Amino acid sequence: MIDTHAHLDMLKSENDLYESVDKLDYIISIGCDKEEIYKAVDIANRFENVYASIGFHPYEIKGITEEDIQNLKKIAEENRKVIAIGETGLDYYRDITPKDLQQEYFIKHIQIAKELNLPLIVHSRSANEDTVKILRDFAPYPASGILHCFGGDIPMMESCVDIGFYISFAGNITYPKADNLREVLKRTPLDRLLLETDSPFLSPQKKRGKPNKPSYIFYTLEFAAxxxxxxxxxxxxITDNNAKKLFRIKESKVTI
Structure with missing residues (x-):
């Protein structure tokens, strides 16, 4: 099983990290602030079956400079375990970062991903229209990308699939009030479907109230199936094959 999105440096303990690495075939560790991008790469270099994606979350970009963006690109170029750019995108749910600044840096991430021919991992919350518009404006995406922890509606899903993106669902699809997400899941083409944990966030319903970890992805898998x-x-x-195709993962898992 592949967890396509986890913040491994934020797990509760080293034991949780080793357990997750041992139980899953592959994990994509996400770095999305100035410190976490290095942590994600470090963890990926420790474990053969962990890869990294690096970027700046829209809430983290107020202190980001052009030098930081160029450094991000350099890290991605120089580390073979960095296999995607992001998470990046738009989040209008809280008034933390000005919308125009979010859009500016979202575009910068898109440009890096296209220049390096890497998939783009997109975070979008309460920003469906602007997210789709920007993605369309910069299409096509030869290396594709992911709408991670998808929280949009069916039209947004269809728009993103139309431009070649994958749609990833997390443990919140198991929540009692998530009927809308479940409807989107049922309409998502199977060849564009991915699963993730977004650990340590969004624990599936059976583990709700506890910090999430990649090994909990099997609860989401069973529910979605x-x-x-x-x-x-x-x-x-299906989801593992999609992830391997997207991230170009070909080697076998190494026992830890």
């Missing part, structure tokens, strides 16, 4: 009317084994095969 039941919703789609297929076996967990089949859904795991």
């Amino acid at each position: 039941d919703l789609l009317g297929i076996s967990p084994e089949e859904l795991e095969r």
Whole structure:
């Protein structure tokens, strides 16, 4: 099983880290601030079956400079375990970062991803229209990308699939009030579907109230498979194949 989005440096303990690395085939560790980008790369270099994606979350860009952006690009160029750019994007849910600044730096991340031919991992919250507009403005994306922890509606999903992106769902699809997300999941083409934990956030319902970790992805897998009317084994095969294609993962897992 592949967890396409986890903040491994934020897990509760080293034991949780080792357990997750041992139980999953691959994990994409996300770095999305000035410190976390280095932590994500360090963890990826410690474990053969962990890779990194680096970027700046929209809430983190108020203190970001052009020098930081160029450094981000340099880190991605020089580290073979960095296989994507992000998470980046737009988040209008809280008034933390001006919208125009978010959009400016979202575009800078898009440009880096395209220059390096790497997938783009997109965070979008309460910003459906602007997220889709910017993605469309800069299409096509030869290396594709992900709408991570998808929280939009069916039209947004369809728009993102149309420009070649994958749609990733997290543990919040298991929440009682997430009927809208479940409807989107059911309409998402299987060849564009991914699963993630967004650890340590968004624990699935059976573990809600506890910090999330990648090994909890199996709860989300079982829930999603039941919703789609297929076996967990089949859904795991589908989502893992999608992730391997997107991230160009070919090597076998090394036992830790």
